[in-house]
Amino acid sequence: MTLNVPELQERLCALLCADVKLVDQKNGLLMVTMPFSFSDGDPYLVYVQQRPGGVLRLTDAGHTLMHLSYENDIDKFREGTRGRLFEEILCEQDVVEQDGEFFIEASPDTLGSALFRFAQTLTKITDLTFLNRARVESTFYEDLSELLSRTVSPDVITKDYFYRDMPDAEDYPIDFRVEGKVEPLFVFGIPNRDKARLATIVLERLLRGRAQFESVLIFADQSSMPRKDLARLSNVGGEMIASLDAEEDFRRKITRRAA
Amino acid sequence: MIIESLSQTKIDELLSMQKHITNPTARALSKGQHQQKNYRVVGTDETSIVLYLRQNNNVLKDFSCGLSWNTPSGEVLTLVRYNGPSHSHGNAIEGEKLGFACHIHRVTKHYMDAGKKPEGYAEATEKYETLDGALHCLVDDCNISGIDTVPDHPKLF
Numbered sequence: 001m002t003l004n005v006p007e008l009q010e011r012l013c014a015l016l017c018a019d020v021k022l023v024d025q026k027n028g029l030l031m032v033t034m035p036f037s038f039s040d041g042d043p044y045l046v047y048v049q050q051r052p053g054g055v056l057r058l059t060d061a062g063h064t065l066m067h068l069s070y071e072n073d074i075d076k077f078r079e080g081t082r083g084r085l086f087e088e089i090l091c092e093q094d095v096v097e098q099d100g101e102f103f104i105e106a107s108p109d110t111l112g113s114a115l116f117r118f119a120q121t122l123t124k125i126t127d128l129t130f131l132n133r134a135r136v137e138s139t140f141y142e143d144l145s146e147l148l149s150r151t152v153s154p155d156v157i158t159k160d161y162f163y164r165d166m167p168d169a170e171d172y173p174i175d176f177r178v179e180g181k182v183e184p185l186f187v188f189g190i191p192n193r194d195k196a197r198l199a200t201i202v203l204e205r206l207l208r209g210r211a212q213f214e215s216v217l218i219f220a221d222q223s224s225m226p227r228k229d230l231a232r233l234s235n236v237g238g239e240m241i242a243s244l245d246a247e248e249d250f251r252r253k254i255t256r257r258a259a
Numbered sequence: 260m261i262i263e264s265l266s267q268t269k270i271d272e273l274l275s276m277q278k279h280i281t282n283p284t285a286r287a288l289s290k291g292q293h294q295q296k297n298y299r300v301v302g303t304d305e306t307s308i309v310l311y312l313r314q315n316n317n318v319l320k321d322f323s324c325g326l327s328w329n330t331p332s333g334e335v336l337t338l339v340r341y342n343g344p345s346h347s348h349g350n351a352i353e354g355e356k357l358g359f360a361c362h363i364h365r366v367t368k369h370y371m372d373a374g375k376k377p378e379g380y381a382e383a384t385e386k387y388e389t390l391d392g393a394l395h396c397l398v399d400d401c402n403i404s405g406i407d408t409v410p411d412h413p414k415l416f
Contacts, residue, residue: 040378040379041364042342061321062292063292100292
């Protein structure tokens with residue numbers, strides 16, 4: 001190694017320190033500027049607040065959730081899967097969330113490591129936005145396509161199929177057509193209630209048009225489907241699979257019918 | 260529609276088209292450490308947009324109002340956002356910091372093409388100092404009707 005390690009260390013420390021400054025906000029808060037930011041270029045807002053007994057509190061003064069609320073319903077961060085992850089992230093680094101404010105407490109000697117832990121936590125909280133509905137649905141269809149391609153030969157799969165033997169076929173999209181042993185197999189991915197309703201309409205139309213086919217419906221999470229939407233869909237649909245986790249059931253139901 | 264495929268023409272059209280607020284009596288909600296208000300906005304071609312206002316209860320300079328477009332594919336795209344001077348925004352591609360100044364984020368094609376957050380580019384401004392002033396500038400700049408707004412008083416000295 002040809003690097004001058006002591007010199008590089010000194011330079012690195014100096015550069016890191018140059019990015020960390022305290023700015024008095026004149027309201028009992030000292031802002032800590034540091035090189036961590038949201039993806040839109042706005043920095044995390046972190047303040048130091050003096051507490052009794054020599055304790056220093058690093059707080060975001062509520063800014064992080066306010067920032068995330070621009071494009072997200074922040075109430076959903078405390079529900080379901082996101083809620084569990086939210087709590088896990090806070091516990092990992094001993095960060096507290098109280099009425100929309102994130103904070104961590106430290107002594108003057110532990111302030112540096114507390115700052116890094118706090119910034120890491122804010123980043124992980126921010127990354128929960130990747131679990132928003134549009135992104136999760138996009139992943140579901142990609143996962144379904146991949147699973148189908150692993151189950152049957154891609155040669156027998158047609159994606160985004162239209163049954164041309166009925167009028168206005170393009171108004172009734174079918175996610176996948178699989179060449180069947182006897183009849184074609186129409187496969188529908190159902191990530192949410194809206195798609196359940198659309199699939200019901202499509203299947204109803206196919207039945208009225210006397211199309212000859214079998215169908216398999218795969219849900220992102222069947223248990224979260226409203227009862228009435230599920231009932232309507234089950235009246236017109238064929239086999240159902242509760243989620244992509246039921247891979248064995250998926251293979252069995254597809255391969256039994258596929259060419 | 261995938262956001263990355265948006266053209267600059269479409270972006271400009273979204274910003275300049277005549278828009279109207281359909282719920283002018285929307286109330287502010289308390290969300291922990293900030294207040295928030297969301298107006299529903301409709302464009303000339305039934306485009307669905309949200310005009311949002313945010314004010315941090317603890318730091319007066321920490322405020323924001325912006326327009327977010329609900330795309331047909333279910334994604335949310337921030338078209339513009341008028342921020343207060345609570346922080347120093349950094350333009351990643353230009354490698355510059357704006358200092359503690361009010362600044363306006365705008366969606367730009369060159370940030371989208373670079374794989375950055377579409378509204379990652381911002382410019383400093385002296386057009387407003389408060390959330391009310393920012394709101395006035397936003398509705399004026401983006402051709403929005405349906406609510407009364409008040410500009411911040413110009414600096415006389």
